[in-house]
Amino acid sequence: MPHDEPASDATRCARSPEAPRSITEPLAPPIQLASVYQVAGLDDADALFSGRAEGFFYARDGHPNAAQLAAKVAGLEGAEAGWVCASGMGAIAASVLTLAEQGARVILSEGLYGKTTTLVARELARFGVGHDLFDPSDPDSLRDVLAEPPGACLVVVETLSNPLLRVCDLEGVASVAAEAGVPLLVDHTFAPLLCKPIKLGATLVVHSLTKLIGGHGDVTLGAVVGPRELISRIRPVASTFGQTGNPFDCWMAIRGAVTLPLRVERTSQTALELARRLEAHPKVERTMYPGLVSHPDHALARRLFPKGFGAMVSFDVGSRELADRLIRGLRDIPFAPSLGDARTTVSHPCSTSHRGQDPEVLERLGVTPGLVRLSVGLEDVEDLWNDFAQALEFA
Structure with missing residues (x-):
């Protein structure tokens, strides 16, 4: 059928309309709700999957609104890259799952959010991941824990603990973790903009965007930001476990972050x-x-x-x-x-x-x-x- 010949009503309804042409761009980021993207051919698919080309193909593996939000949070924290997950716990879980393996130890600060503790101490324990605790206000207590049998793969702290609001000595803890060659993840949910953990030595920073960054009680999202190489490892884990955040909530969080x-x-x-x-x-x-x-x-x-x-x-x-x-x-x-x-x-x-x-x-x-x-x-x-x-x- 010639391209310009009118299609049937069924075909017209099934196909997406062409995007209107414009020499202008929207001032506010538009919502892009597509779950899948059209690819020109197999070579383009290869380029997208290998990272040789930029773009999107399936929303679980990334979409424009998540990319915009991740870049905004990474910029706020002074990080190279970021990834958006379906919740703050999704971001923590994706990070821990990337770095932990059977026989490894995750070092937790005392007084962490209950679900974070449960993730490591109960759920991951079923797969042979151990854990130890330390006092986040006393870096020497972390040094003592790290001096125990090897296998520490990650240190997890909160800038301000939930709910007692104990303050982590970020500089001291980061220094001890760096000496031992162990990455430091900081849950910064209670303290956005109050300080910059990465500048103080943290490897990864996690936010529950549901909370203060979203700011209006109408989204459920999380984000992890850090070195580009490590985020590139977290990204496929988050996709495999189905942890990627959805476009509408990402758009809402971008709007909330403005204020x-x-x-x-x-x-x-x-x-x-x-x-x-x-x-x-x-x-x-x-x-x-x-x-x-x-x-x-x-x-x-x-x-x-x-x-x-x-x-x-x-x-x-x-x-x-x-x-x-x-x-x-x-x-x-x-x-x-x-x-x-x-x-x-x-x-x-x-x-x-x-x-x-x-x-x-x-x-x-x-x-x-x-x-x-x-x-x-x-x-x-x-x-x-x-x-x-x-x-x-x-x-």
């Missing part, structure tokens, strides 16, 4: 003021915020975070019963098992993020039944405090 500096500044100011008031309240037993002089890592936090201490505050009201009464007593601040939204939320770690962890370990670390984690949003500080003050009285 990240403003949100970090505002929430850091509000969080510090709320932490001070919570610490002074007679019904609060202890308050954890690195900006407080009472915080055990305050001096380290002042050195690492010169422009603010972040949006997260944790405080303890003494018991699960009182924590429940406090949460139920809040009028406008919702109980939600996540963080980083533009709206302030509270969570209960023992019931959510750390559910199922060893109770004795949680008690030793200080993750108690009365602990409440606060993710500070963009509301007025007085409105937030008024809600907390009346809820504390109710509790």
Whole structure:
């Protein structure tokens, strides 16, 4: 049939329309929802798969919105390259799976997010991967662990631990890991823009983009950034395990990242003021915020975070019963098992993020039944405090 002959209705409906011609380009990145891409021929397919040509062929192996988002996060962190996964845990899992093998040890900082600990200590243990723990505020404790039988393949830390907000001595830990020739992965989810882990010696930086970078509670994504060679190894692992992030959420995260500096500044100011008031309240037993002089890592936090201490505050009201009464007593601040939204939320770690962890370990670390984690949003500080003050009285 000649090319210019009108097609049947069925053919017209089945085929994509031609892209409109334009001498202009959109100012905002467009959403590209295609799951598969047209390739001109077999030589082009070979070039794409070998990396000799740039482009996309199947969304699980990469797509334009993920590439744009990965480049943005890598640029923020001063990394060579990045990859976007379907969640923060997807990014951590892809990184660990790339570097770990049977008989290897993954070295975890104490007090890590519960699912990260579960991934290594339970799931990967089934495949012969071991683990050890160290104190992230004490680099010498990492040196001692690394001096044990060989096989350490990765050190995993959080800039700010979840939920106790202990501060990792990134420079010291990175130096010890480098001496031993072991890569250092930093989960930077709680501290975007507060410092730059790669400049301090980290090998990989991971973000749950679901949280502060996305910033509006409407995406589920993660990203890992680092050396180009290592990201090129993580990429096929993420594809094989089906961990790649989807185009729409990538587009939403790009949009959310636009206001990240403003949100970090505002929430850091509000969080510090709320932490001070919570610490002074007679019904609060202890308050954890690195900006407080009472915080055990305050001096380290002042050195690492010169422009603010972040949006997260944790405080303890003494018991699960009182924590429940406090949460139920809040009028406008919702109980939600996540963080980083533009709206302030509270969570209960023992019931959510750390559910199922060893109770004795949680008690030793200080993750108690009365602990409440606060993710500070963009509301007025007085409105937030008024809600907390009346809820504390109710509790």
